[in-house]
Amino acid sequence: MKPRQRRLLWVLAGLALVAAAVTLVLRALNSNVMFFYSPSQVHAGEVPHGAAFRLGGLVEPGSLQRSGDGMLLRFAVTDEVRSVPVQYRGLLPDLFREGKGVVVSGRMQADGAFQASEVLAKHDENYMPPEAAHALKNAAGKPSEKSADDATVREAGQDSAGAVSSGGRT
Amino acid sequence: MIAELGVFALVLALVTAVLLAVLPLAGAHWGLAGWVRLARPAAFLLCALCVLSSASLFWCFWRGDFSVLYVAANSHSDLPMAYKLAAFWGGHEGSMLLWQLMLSGWTLAVAWRSRDLPPAFVARVLAVLGWISVGLLLFLLFLSNPFARLIPAAAQGKDLNPLLQDPGMVLHPPLLYMGYVGFAVPFAFALAALISGELGAAWARWSRSWTLAAWGFLTLGILLGSAWAYYVLGWGGWWFWDPVENASFMPWLVGTALLHSLIVTDQRGAFRSWSALLAICAFSLSLLGTFLVRSGVLTSVHAFAVDPGRGLFILCFIVAVVGASLWLFAWRAPELGRCSGEFAMLSRETFLLINNVLFTAAALAVLIGTLYPLALDVLSGEKISVGPPYFQAVFLPLVLPALALMGVGTVARWKSSLVGELWRRLRVALVLSLACSAVLALAGGWMGVRLSPATLLGLALGLWCLLSTLAHIWQRLGQGLEIGHLGQRLSRQPWGWWGMLMAHAGAGVFVLAVSLADGLESRHETTLAQGETAEAGGYRFRFDSLGPTAGPNYDAQRAQFTVSRAGLDSWSMFPEKRVYRAQGMALSQAAIDSGWTRDVFVALGDPLDDQGLRWTVRLQVKPFMDWVWIGTLMMALGAGLSLMDRRFRTAKQRAHRQSGAPALQGAV
Numbered sequence: 065m066k067p068r069q070r071r072l073l074w075v076l077a078g079l080a081l082v083a084a085a086v087t088l089v090l091r092a093l094n095s096n097v098m099f100f101y102s103p104s105q106v107h108a109g110e111v112p113h114g115a116a117f118r119l120g121g122l123v124e125p126g127s128l129q130r131s132g133d134g135m136l137l138r139f140a141v142t143d144e145v146r147s148v149p150v151q152y153r154g155l156l157p158d159l160f161r162e163g164k165g166v167v168v169s170g171r172m173q174a175d176g177a178f179q180a181s182e183v184l185a186k187h188d189e190n191y192m193p194p195e196a197a198h199a200l201k202n203a204a205g206k207p208s209e210k211s212a213d214d215a216t217v218r219e220a221g222q223d224s225a226g227a228v229s230s231g232g233r234t
Numbered sequence: 235m236i237a238e239l240g241v242f243a244l245v246l247a248l249v250t251a252v253l254l255a256v257l258p259l260a261g262a263h264w265g266l267a268g269w270v271r272l273a274r275p276a277a278f279l280l281c282a283l284c285v286l287s288s289a290s291l292f293w294c295f296w297r298g299d300f301s302v303l304y305v306a307a308n309s310h311s312d313l314p315m316a317y318k319l320a321a322f323w324g325g326h327e328g329s330m331l332l333w334q335l336m337l338s339g340w341t342l343a344v345a346w347r348s349r350d351l352p353p354a355f356v357a358r359v360l361a362v363l364g365w366i367s368v369g370l371l372l373f374l375l376f377l378s379n380p381f382a383r384l385i386p387a388a389a390q391g392k393d394l395n396p397l398l399q400d401p402g403m404v405l406h407p408p409l410l411y412m413g414y415v416g417f418a419v420p421f422a423f424a425l426a427a428l429i430s431g432e433l434g435a436a437w438a439r440w441s442r443s444w445t446l447a448a449w450g451f452l453t454l455g456i457l458l459g460s461a462w463a464y465y466v467l468g469w470g471g472w473w474f475w476d477p478v479e480n481a482s483f484m485p486w487l488v489g490t491a492l493l494h495s496l497i498v499t500d501q502r503g504a505f506r507s508w509s510a511l512l513a514i515c516a517f518s519l520s521l522l523g524t525f526l527v528r529s530g531v532l533t534s535v536h537a538f539a540v541d542p543g544r545g546l547f548i549l550c551f552i553v554a555v556v557g558a559s560l561w562l563f564a565w566r567a568p569e570l571g572r573c574s575g576e577f578a579m580l581s582r583e584t585f586l587l588i589n590n591v592l593f594t595a596a597a598l599a600v601l602i603g604t605l606y607p608l609a610l611d612v613l614s615g616e617k618i619s620v621g622p623p624y625f626q627a628v629f630l631p632l633v634l635p636a637l638a639l640m641g642v643g644t645v646a647r648w649k650s651s652l653v654g655e656l657w658r659r660l661r662v663a664l665v666l667s668l669a670c671s672a673v674l675a676l677a678g679g680w681m682g683v684r685l686s687p688a689t690l691l692g693l694a695l696g697l698w699c700l701l702s703t704l705a706h707i708w709q710r711l712g713q714g715l716e717i718g719h720l721g722q723r724l725s726r727q728p729w730g731w732w733g734m735l736m737a738h739a740g741a742g743v744f745v746l747a748v749s750l751a752d753g754l755e756s757r758h759e760t761t762l763a764q765g766e767t768a769e770a771g772g773y774r775f776r777f778d779s780l781g782p783t784a785g786p787n788y789d790a791q792r793a794q795f796t797v798s799r800a801g802l803d804s805w806s807m808f809p810e811k812r813v814y815r816a817q818g819m820a821l822s823q824a825a826i827d828s829g830w831t832r833d834v835f836v837a838l839g840d841p842l843d844d845q846g847l848r849w850t851v852r853l854q855v856k857p858f859m860d861w862v863w864i865g866t867l868m869m870a871l872g873a874g875l876s877l878m879d880r881r882f883r884t885a886k887q888r889a890h891r892q893s894g895a896p897a898l899q900g901a902v
Binding site: 070078081082085088089091092093095096097098099100118130133134135154155156158159169198 | 579591595598599602603606616617618619620621623624627628631632759760761819820821822837839840842848850851852
């Protein structure tokens with residue numbers, strides 16, 4: 065094989081590899097990205113039907129209940145305007161508290177409750193998960209509209225750079 | 235007074251760094267020997283000043299000087315002494331000072347170990363390191379001064395985050411930063427070579443030892459961080475594809491590619507510009523990691539800074555460093571990088587090239603997954619998260635082929651290899667690893683353990699890595715060999731070869747351990763009352779009792795569990811639920827019984843009644859978990875062994891023989 069042909073072959077092989085990698089990345093991103101919604105957005109019907117997503121806000125005070133064998137938990141996540149009931153089976157993270165920030169991931173069920181597969185709370189007493197802060201800020205601004213002032217939203221995200229610790233991973 | 239001394243030392247360090255950055259570079263350019271000769275003493279002085287400044291901060295922590303804001307925010311008088319000192323890097327400002335301390339340490343090491351290199355070249359390397367120091371020191375002095383006073387002084391500190399009060403935390407940040415910052419050295423070598431035009435085999439050889447050292451430290455740092463997540467967070471996992479973990483993992487991936495590409499440049503003179511580009515990328519990713527972790531854009535235990543000015547500064551710094559170095563690369567590499575080494579389609583060069591492409595692509599995939607949520611947030615305000623499934627889907631298909639080809643690459647010849655020869659050398663290893671996995675699958679099925687296809691693939695791949703490494707040893711030692719000469723032959727092999735084998739075998743052990751630990755783990759989350767029993771992974775866990783206990787700065791509920799295995803031995807385990815007094819923060823301390831063949835893991839959840847008679851608990855058995863750490867240690871050890879190679883040492887001995895003068899004179 066002549067050097068020129070060989071170089072061409074290398075370039076083609078490289079391009080094929082890059083194409084394969086890009087396809088892989090895009091496909092994986094497409095099927096594994098989770099969007100974040102606040103309780104108000106859930107009530108406004110913005111969540112696509114049956115999609116897995118993350119829900120954030122505060123654990124509504126007085127809403128935590130254990131039932132059955134003690135492993136099945138129910139609580140409500142609120143942005144202080146609307147709230148969504150959540151079901152979860154498993155251990156809670158150490159810093160899960162009523163009235164404090166929380167982010168849960170899972171899906172809505174037919175009965176209007178959110179089935180959580182994972183519960184995230186803070187890593188540190190001082191901070192709140194940015195998504196939870198974002199939800200509160202948004203709801204406090206304009207409950208009906210999705211986009212509060214963009215700048216304040218970003219600021220809220222940065223101000224509350226808290227740490228998230230995971231609860232159960234099922 | 236001591237705190238002011240620390241600031242003063244930093245100011246002097248900044249002045250020294252500016253001198254180091256400018257004068258030797260100008261001297262090397264215009265051929266002024268006097269200015270070139272300044273580089274070494276300046277590097278020594280810079281390091282001494284940074285050590286002085288860090289010592290001042292240690293002093294403040296040791297004495298518990300709560301009139302220093304950073305100490306008040308991260309320490310407490312009840313904190314055990316080791317953690318008081320480790321609180322140095324428990325927050326943002328101290329971490330950045332540690333970064334600078336490490337950088338000045340590496341600068342000193344370069345000045346110390348490169349006495350036999352051309353003086354102008356060393357001057358350029360040290361000047362590039364000086365520029366990085368200038369950026370860091372400006373950042374420290376103007377945006378994150380660890381010595382800022384708190385007036386009036388606090389009566390008591392706010393305490394170190396309890397999650398960080400762990401022995402692993404004492405060592406994890408220094409080692410990780412040694413690795414992160416260590417990549418500044420190959421970066422500086424690459425830039426110096428691009429400036430001077432000496433982008434050849436000699437440059438690659440000098441860079442190799444520094445890359446090996448940085449890579450080894452980074453491996454250890456990542457290992458400790460991961461072990462911390464496993465032992466302290468108590469989630470029973472050890473890698474979460476958390477953005478902060480990714481931040482340290484990306485430089486590691488590119489560093490791995492760099493290590494291998496430098497071998498080709500060193501031995502065959504090929505891949506020159508590619509190696510230089512990788513060196514630039516590895517350090518850029520280290521800086522990006524610092525930005526991600528320290529700017530507060532990410533949510534994690536590491537994200538302290540909330541001042542947007544800091545994030546902006548680091549971002550501008552990255553843009554300046556990456557922009558300047560890529561510009562230099564684009565300008566100089568085309569003429570310098572012209573490679574002479576021809577090689578055939580099937581050769582060791584090709585395998586190392588494939589290694590490079592795969593590792594770089596893997597780093598890119600991790601980068602996209604880490605930055606995509608941030609980019610989307612900035613562009614559209616939409617909040618998303620990219621979870622572990624993405625990383626598994628993208629990362630594994632890229633890295634598994636690299637592991638599969640690892641064994642083939644090591645036995646392939648430079649320039650050109652033959653299929654028949656490779657097959658002859660590796661057929662036994664290939665057949666054995668497939669046969670062993672098949673036997674394991676059957677044995678597992680017979681014992682009632684179902685191995686998933688992914689676990690089996692991992693087992694086969696891990697065995698293949700180990701056995702092909704053995705085949706390589708066999709081939710090196712076994713040709714025309716009489717038994718008597720074995721020892722002689724062994725002792726004649728270079729250290730670099732042993733290091734390579736150790737690291738590759740470590741990769742094999744790691745893959746085996748991960749497949750077994752994740753594929754065969756059993757976990758059980760349930761509620762237990764005192765006296766009740768639960769089972770997980772063939773072990774019985776009895777919740778015996780619960781009592782109060784106290785540590786130096788926390789109160790805890792301590793449970794006693796008796797763990798036993800069908801008629802065999804039984805032992806006690808003591809998980810705790812702690813409340814740290816200073817912040818009132820609750821923390822579950824899992825009890826972990828580590829063994830050669832399995833880890834048994836018990837963690838307390840929450841009490842279900844007021845008397846604490848019934849608790850939620852997490853029980854877990856992870857087979858061969860320790861081998862994950864052992865495999866990683868072997869990789870780091872491999873880097874250490876390679877560093878002892880004569881190839882890197884002869885230069886130093888030659889220098890010793892020539893000078894004989896004390897190094898501090900800085901003779902060029």
